[in-house]
Amino acid sequence: MYNSPYLRQNTSVRRVMVTVLVAMLPAIAMQVWLFGIGLLLQIAIASATALACEAAMLSLRRRPVARALGDGSALVTAWLIAVCLPPLLPWWMIVIGTSFAIIIGKHLYGGLGQNPFNPAMLAYCVLIISFPALMSQWPGLQGSDAATQLNWVLGGERALDAVTGATPLDALRTGLLGNADVSAVMQSPAFGHVAGAGWEWVALAWGAGGLLLLALRIITWHIPAAFLGAMALVSGVAWLIDPSHYASPAFHLLAGGTMLGAFFIATDPVSGATTPRGKLIFAAGIALIAWLIRAFGAYPDGIAFAVLLLNICVPLIDIKTQPPVFGHKVEPPDGGAR
Amino acid sequence: MLNKLFSFNGGVKPDPNKSASTREPIARLALPPQLVIPLHQHIGGTPRPLVTVGSTVLGGQRIGAPDGNVSSAVHAPTSGRVVAIEPRPMPHASGLSSPAVVIEPDGLDTAIERELFDWHAAAPGEIRDFLRDAGVVGLGGAVFPSHLKLNPGKSGHTDTLVINGAECEPFITCDDMLMRAEPGNILRGALIMQRMLAAKQVLVALEDNKPEAAAALKSAARALGHASLEVVVVPTRYPAGGAKQLIRVLTGIEVPHGSRSTDFGVQCFNVATALAVWRALEHGEPLTRRIVTVTGNVERPRNFDVAIGTPISHLFAAAGLKPDTDKLIMGGPMMGIPLPNIDAPVVKATNCLLASSPTLFAPPEPELPCIRCGECARACPADLQPFELYWHSRARNFGRAQEYKLFDCIECGCCAYVCPSHIPLVDYYRYAKSEIWARERDKDAADSARERFEFRNWRADREKEEKAAKLAARNAAKPAVKPADGAAPAADVAPSAGEDPKKALIEAAMARARAQKEAVAAKNTDALTPAQQAQIDAAEERRKRASELSGSDAPVK
Amino acid sequence: MITALLVMAGLALVLGATLGAASVLFKTQGDPLVDKIDAILPQTQCGQCGYPGCKPYATAIAGGDADINQCPPGGDEGVRKLADLLGREYKPLNAEHGVEKPKSVALIDEATCIGCTLCIQACPVDAIVGAAKQMHTIVGDLCTGCELCVPPCPADCIDMVPVTETVESWKWRYPVFELKVQPATLPAKEAA
């Protein structure tokens, strides 16, 4: 027996997840084009791990395996882990990260829809705390050939100095610690026009994919707008005060995981705030903390920690920002739609 | 004149699917062999039956009298004989029965002499009573007695009277066809309502997907030439036809749950109700027929003008039910209720009968966990957070669900329509609401029981004291006979003294009852004419039924 | 060392004073616990718990004289609620006091009633109307179904009738969805 509504929009979790995967493709393509196929390998490893863990956990929890696997949520988690980790990590790190995300970050909390933390960010944090050295090596633009990349990912000997360097964020921090000023540091080959060489293009591709999600109404404008706005605001204020010690807003918007975070990570509905005002607070909070970690912290990028910190606050944010219900709005009705 | 429309948040745009049933004009459906007219068809008290089994009724005759003011009368749609007054299956999701008058039409369709009513001269209170006795209730689906709403309240006037022809739900076209067929009379009814409510303006609103009806209404409005009457076309978006949403669109006023729109200077009626008011007042015609859309999985979808009480099977037979039908729905696909019983009758609330097939309305895909995507919140016209309501309803955490304003939910189904996890959200709300209502009923019953129990104990104490006091007084009055040794032993003695004579009394009463029974039986058996015998039989029969009826009635509630 | 001791002692004094003041200021009226327990009890007033009504039982629970599982009309749910309220362990209903039954109301067979008024005196909630030697009847809405009127009736004319579901009291079920949806079976007539 089922009851009204008998009509249903043609939509499903699977559709939503597949759309997210599609929206990730431009940035993935851009990264592969600029930095080689290592990323594809990472995605493959993460996907396989995620599906295997998901299936194992589902059958342990006695849930219908095929149906839940088909919803695509594990793949989204896997892809997000793959793209936010440094390229060319050895395979076992990806496996550890992904299985941690799926088993502990998702299923121990009750599976799809129940996890209070963003699983991909959980994986990132676990890895960066456990293997800080490996997590700080990013390949430069000149790249390496496919065979080397395969070799590295599969755990071969790593010629560290040759092709890997610090990320622009790291380079900036080290430079500043060495008392150089921002413009001097930015002369290093790790930097491109405004942010990391090559990486700035990838960031723009993330932005493009995000706009696609917005256009398809998978996400709302609140989180990306508040995220990028707050990031621009805090970095801009600091930059205006002391441009020699703080990088420009443009740098912050295009460096590290800002774009990825604004459109793909912070917009994870399960662990994020849900009310319109709550989303603004949530995203602005992430941006603020991420900038603080970037400017004053010891980690190359602060987005993952910022997301987890704000995840903790979500229930409070949601309760405090419940939108007024029809007929219970305090202010008298204004003209037209809000 | 209205120059600006407002808008409500949320809403969805399902495929209207209205064209199939508007191709043919409204057809008057022949009477079925039996009409089942439920006594309780509206919000409020259950009418008392005014007829007895075996009596003949005329078309338009009142067969159920309103029970108090928050109630409405019920009438026979045609002439015929009452063959039963008994519980019959209702068009209700439960499929349970409730008392109904079953009439076998005699085919003559003799109408009772109509009491014509000079409403122009009558006071508003009299018009309201007349409408109550004519059985006029809201025909948009809520079946709230109209006379109660036709009251301007304390302020004595109303700003806006909204006549709702929006009919936003897919498939339903009965109001559309009615507006095309009788635009003038609908507007005349609206003007009567305007007079009763002392309303400054009348807005007849309909969605922009009904151009024919809009044109008909507009030309009828021009013909009537009332400056305060305006036909407004609003954008098509479900649920624009919800009373609260329509009021919001037209006036920008949001009427919260639990308050009456009168308090905000607005009142809203369905177009069919306006027509029923006009018919009742102008022609003395009670509400005994209505337009019903029969559509969905049928051969010949169309609108029928049917007598209330017609079995639903009769309408489906006329429209040609297709064999692969898997369920029947009363109402539209968004808010309709399942009909477990095809023999249930059409009631005043029946606006649409929808046959469903697996191809028309695919069974829902399995429910997945909520991913908190917020789609439902964006679609909710009541600005609720449906997933929070769902979460707490599902956990049976009803207090929290109410904090999230569960009762502001109008059960429009928008949230479930858009949910990517295919959660039957509205089912959870219905469940939670009816659980809460049941608990409230239980709590009220418990509170009243507690109060009565405490009162009884208090009364018992008082009686005991009084008795003791009396005894003490008596003892004090004749001290010579017995020394007064206090009230306490007296109080103890009193009940035990009362015990034995009482028992004896009861014995005597029982003996008397036995004797009486025998005596009565003896007296009646000899020397009876056949006529007397028949009378006795009829009386006996009546008594039996009365006790049966009271037997089935007593445990109700 | 001495300053630390002094600070600690001072703190203790201040806190103690605050607590004392608070307990005076916010002194609770009456015994809310008994009322809270009484609010959970079903008010059937049947006495099956061994006390002459729900309130006395509530008082006994609050006083620690009675266990929480002695009220059959309250049923399992009632015991759970009491356990929640009092922070005690849930325990199944004590069968000594009776078993949970569907709610019923009493019905007097009006043809047999002799008008003795005994049931009126037994009814704890005044749900029976009638006068001496007149037919008695039970107000279904007020009857709690306590069955106390059944034994005293000398004519044995009171029956307990289970309350049936009506259109008004019917409840939507908790949504449970089968994985495979079966087509609903409709009456045969419909194919015509």
Ligand code: SF4
């Ligand atoms: S639409 Fe469905 S899945 Fe999305 S938040 Fe609402 S209930 Fe959850």
Ligand code: SF4
């Ligand atoms: S059914 Fe209730 S919660 Fe869902 S969209 Fe409609 S009003 Fe909102």
Ligand code: SF4
């Ligand atoms: S057993 Fe009867 S008297 Fe005792 S608490 Fe329960 S309902 Fe009240």
Ligand code: SF4
């Ligand atoms: S009528 Fe009988 S069963 Fe009902 S409350 Fe009174 S004594 Fe109890």
